[in-house]
Amino acid sequence: MKRGYATGEARKERILAAALLEFADNGYRGASLARIAERVELSQAGLLHHFKSKERLLVAVLDYRDELDQRRFGPGREGGADALRALADVVDHNARVPGLVQLFSVISGEAVTPGHPGHEWARRRYRRLRADVAASLRLGVERGEFRPGLDAEAHADRLIAMMDGLQTQWLIDPDQVDMAAIFRGYVEELIAALRPD
Amino acid sequence: MKRGYATGEARKERILAAALLEFADNGYRGASLARIAERVELSQAGLLHHFKSKERLLVAVLDYRDELDQRRFGPGREGGADALRALADVVDHNARVPGLVQLFSVISGEAVTPGHPGHEWARRRYRRLRADVAASLRLGVERGEFRPGLDAEAHADRLIAMMDGLQTQWLIDPDQVDMAAIFRGYVEELIAALRPD
DNA sequence: GTCTATAACAGGATAGAC
DNA sequence: GTCTATCCTGTTATAGAC
Numbered sequence: 291m292k293r294g295y296a297t298g299e300a301r302k303e304r305i306l307a308a309a310l311l312e313f314a315d316n317g318y319r320g321a322s323l324a325r326i327a328e329r330v331e332l333s334q335a336g337l338l339h340h341f342k343s344k345e346r347l348l349v350a351v352l353d354y355r356d357e358l359d360q361r362r363f364g365p366g367r368e369g370g371a372d373a374l375r376a377l378a379d380v381v382d383h384n385a386r387v388p389g390l391v392q393l394f395s396v397i398s399g400e401a402v403t404p405g406h407p408g409h410e411w412a413r414r415r416y417r418r419l420r421a422d423v424a425a426s427l428r429l430g431v432e433r434g435e436f437r438p439g440l441d442a443e444a445h446a447d448r449l450i451a452m453m454d455g456l457q458t459q460w461l462i463d464p465d466q467v468d469m470a471a472i473f474r475g476y477v478e479e480l481i482a483a484l485r486p487d
Numbered sequence: 488m489k490r491g492y493a494t495g496e497a498r499k500e501r502i503l504a505a506a507l508l509e510f511a512d513n514g515y516r517g518a519s520l521a522r523i524a525e526r527v528e529l530s531q532a533g534l535l536h537h538f539k540s541k542e543r544l545l546v547a548v549l550d551y552r553d554e555l556d557q558r559r560f561g562p563g564r565e566g567g568a569d570a571l572r573a574l575a576d577v578v579d580h581n582a583r584v585p586g587l588v589q590l591f592s593v594i595s596g597e598a599v600t601p602g603h604p605g606h607e608w609a610r611r612r613y614r615r616l617r618a619d620v621a622a623s624l625r626l627g628v629e630r631g632e633f634r635p636g637l638d639a640e641a642h643a644d645r646l647i648a649m650m651d652g653l654q655t656q657w658l659i660d661p662d663q664v665d666m667a668a669i670f671r672g673y674v675e676e677l678i679a680a681l682r683p684d
Numbered sequence: 685g686t687c688t689a690t691a692a693c694a695g696g697a698t699a700g701a702c
Numbered sequence: 703g704t705c706t707a708t709c710c711t712g713t714t715a716t717a718g719a720c
Contacts, residue, residue, distance in 0.1 A: 298703090335705065447664055471641075532716085687720075689717085694714105
């Protein structure tokens with residue numbers, strides 16, 4: 291029965307969306323299964339039928355978020371300056387979805403603690419991101435857009451740190467920080483600085 | 488009686504140090520007054536005699552941390568390239584005190600949520616930091632070390648974002664990220680880029 | 685200042701009916 | 703799949719003795 295399966299999946303996705311909001315607002319530790327259940331009009335026990343524990347639910351939410359992200363940044367295999375500008379586009383987009391950004395900031399903050407259920411997720415995520423961005427930079431070198439000998443990993447770390455750090459500042463004080471513009475400025479200055487002589 | 492007062496203050500400072508560790512490990516929401524009390528060999532009720540609520544204790548810890556920070560970065564009123572290099576020195580030092588860094592990362596992450604007891608503290612902190620760094624940059628312009636027309640606020644935001652973002656990456660995956668070196672590299676490249684022609 | 689005791693509650697998880 | 707009922711644990715905060 292396709293119908294039955296489909297409703298089950300749709301239900302699960304509604305739960306994930308609700309849980310995402312709750313985790314974003316309160317962090318993992320502060321989140322309440324009862325409140326999540328309420329948002330999808332389900333009892334707390336009914337919620338736990340779909341995700342056996344709070345911890346599993348968080349992991350599912352993080353994977354869900356990654357999936358959403360990859361729908362828009364995954365397969366566009368550019369390299370060089372275009373790839374960096376695509377990062378700036380991501381930041382532009384993020385400025386329009388504070389909820390997603392907040393989930394990420396709150397969970398990464400909590401997840402620096404080794405025992406946290408998001409710790410491994412965060413580590414994998416950073417490693418993958420670093421590798422992707424570094425690869426784009428190296429591709430730029432091959433194409434002659436960037437000067438050879440640049441430290442791809444270091445620049446990748448900086449780009450990622452800049453994105454994350456600006457997100458935190460922006461969430462805490464939105465009117466004072468134009469996250470998108472400041473990041474784009476960095477990207478453009480970097481592209482110029484990396485141009486071969 | 489000086490003695491009595493001194494013991495009281497010393498006790499309070501021991502509590503603050505213990506609470507700092509607990510908040511750093513578990514965030515505000517995850518922290519437990521009982522565990523903090525245990526660390527200073529006090530009952531939970533005894534602890535609350537000194538700080539009337541968990542919320543007040545957090546605020547006291549944050550102020551305490553700021554005080555520690557200012558002992559080492561406050562009155563050195565440099566400007567220009569020296570001030571930026573002093574920032575890199577701070578990052579060097581931070582790499583040796585993961586506990587303090589972790590407190591900051593965890594709390595800033597949680598505090599992006601408006602209702603959080605650390606929200607105001609975080610906002611004030613960012614505004615002050617931004618103003619200080621921007622002032623240093625402008626002083627560099629006056630002295631002719633930096634080219635006029637630079638966007639001091641934007642560069643200040645970037646420097647702060649870079650510090651914070653690298654801290655998170657470093658805490659999550661210490662072996663993969665040489666926070667101090669990567670930040671210093673950024674600072675030196677920035678100093679070079681800002682030199683007047 | 686410090687303690688024990690307890691109030692008052694909220695959290696996650698499980699059992700079992702429907 | 704969903705519910706109600708319940709268990710168990712842990713939380714902050716307060717009252718009152720010493």
